[in-house]
Amino acid sequence: MPAAAPFKLLAGNPAGARAGELSLARGHVVRTPAFMPVGTQGAIRTLSPLHLEGTGSQIVLANTYHLSQRPGEEIVKKAGGLARFMAIPNPTLTDSGGFQVFSLENKEISEEGVRFRYEVDGQSTFLSPERSMQIQQDLGADIAMVFDECLPFGSDRAYAEASVERTTRWERRSRAAHVRDDQALFGIIQGGFWADLRRRSAAQIQDIGFDGLAIGGLSVGEGHTNMCEVLDWTLPHVRTDQVRYLMGVGRPLDLVEGVARGVDLFDCVIATRHARGAALYTNRGRIRLTDARFRRDMFPVDTSCGCYTCKNFSRAYLHHLFKVGEVLSATLGTLHNLHWFATFMNTMRQSILDGTFETFRAWVHEVYPEDTTPKPVAGVVPGAPKPSGARKGPRRR
Numbered sequence: 410m411p412a413a414a415p416f417k418l419l420a421g422n423p424a425g426a427r428a429g430e431l432s433l434a435r436g437h438v439v440r441t442p443a444f445m446p447v448g449t450q451g452a453i454r455t456l457s458p459l460h461l462e463g464t465g466s467q468i469v470l471a472n473t474y475h476l477s478q479r480p481g482e483e484i485v486k487k488a489g490g491l492a493r494f495m496a497i498p499n500p501t502l503t504d505s506g507g508f509q510v511f512s513l514e515n516k517e518i519s520e521e522g523v524r525f526r527y528e529v530d531g532q533s534t535f536l537s538p539e540r541s542m543q544i545q546q547d548l549g550a551d552i553a554m555v556f557d558e559c560l561p562f563g564s565d566r567a568y569a570e571a572s573v574e575r576t577t578r579w580e581r582r583s584r585a586a587h588v589r590d591d592q593a594l595f596g597i598i599q600g601g602f603w604a605d606l607r608r609r610s611a612a613q614i615q616d617i618g619f620d621g622l623a624i625g626g627l628s629v630g631e632g633h634t635n636m637c638e639v640l641d642w643t644l645p646h647v648r649t650d651q652v653r654y655l656m657g658v659g660r661p662l663d664l665v666e667g668v669a670r671g672v673d674l675f676d677c678v679i680a681t682r683h684a685r686g687a688a689l690y691t692n693r694g695r696i697r698l699t700d701a702r703f704r705r706d707m708f709p710v711d712t713s714c715g716c717y718t719c720k721n722f723s724r725a726y727l728h729h730l731f732k733v734g735e736v737l738s739a740t741l742g743t744l745h746n747l748h749w750f751a752t753f754m755n756t757m758r759q760s761i762l763d764g765t766f767e768t769f770r771a772w773v774h775e776v777y778p779e780d781t782t783p784k785p786v787a788g789v790v791p792g793a794p795k796p797s798g799a800r801k802g803p804r805r806r
């Protein structure tokens with residue numbers, strides 16, 4: 410069977426920072442490295458497809474867990490698939506639902522799959538590799554993800570080891586249940602925070618054979634330093650002729666260090682979520698537009714940005730909109746942030762093509778230094794006491 414998502418390396422080190430092209434079965438080509446905005450419920454929150462087009466975003470992620478619940482995959486299928494339903498020209502990717510399900514407090518895990526209750530209507534539901542594949546094939550995205558277990562940060566060794574083996578069995582079942590030849594299927598490497606388990610998972614998952622490979626189990630509160638360490642343990646054992654996707658990761662420093670280690674695709678909610686909270690990304694660092702210093706500021710958000718928001722509106726106007734809670738504040742903020750992330754990735758890509766990636770990398774460290782220590786998220790470490798303030802609903806990245 411021909412690869413459903415051939416990856417062409419254009420420049421860079423095959424195992425380090427690289428610029429490439431990912432071809433999808435329906436004719437789309439994604440220029441990598443690339444950042445995927447998240448449209449959890451089948452929409453980029455507050456943004457119309459018309460706005461999305463102006464951001465330079467190439468491919469959009471949507472969540473299987475949410476869409477299977479509402480409106481239900483049969484409605485999306487009837488509409489002609491996810492992109493048609495959303496009326497966007499972009500290719501799409503759906504996750505498997507596993508990340509959300511495993512973040513729920515009340516769930517029963519068995520060899521067969523996971524039983525849980527939807528947080529909206531309390532209905533008891535079962536998700537398995539076969540069921541996830543059925544939902545994702547009905548949703549009809551260009552890329553589907555295997556059903557795996559996402560280990561929480563802090564899992565113990567015995568649990569992690571058993572989980573890696575079960576995830577391999579689930580991924581084998583996912584592969585067997587996936588039949589759509591116009592949809593790529595990506596495998597996911599797990600293994601928590603143990604080098605040998607990451608290595609073992611990488612070998613087992615590549616043995617099954619997928620159209621692309623993802624690194625899962627990160628962005629669970631481990632912090633930048635631990636994330637880089639896991640990538641250093643994992644990526645040297647991953648083939649270099651396929652696309653590599655780091656799931657749920659998207660802070661500027663994480664993006665550039667992921668790319669430096671050979672990652673091609675990323676997704677994260679922060680670009681859109683931060684925008685709704687008035688936190689906007691600029692080439693001089695992140696700013697919070699609700700700060701008093703922007704009240705009379707007639708400059709655009711970022712003087713070097715060519716987005717619709719920056720071409721037309723002042724910081725003073727956006728400050729006002731955020732202060733009075735106008736919906737337009739979120740729309741204009743999201744539009745800018747998505748444009749900034751797409752441009753950031755494009756500039757990074759160009760630096761790889763030009764051979765100046767290390768200069769770009771140093772600039773990101775200067776402008777976007779991050780707190781690199783772990784911050785475990787509320788939730789779900791098997792056998793560990795529950796932290797206070799644990800969320801009830803599924804976690805979002």
Ligand SMILES: [Zn+2]
Nearest residue numbers: 714716719745
């Ligand atoms: Zn802008």
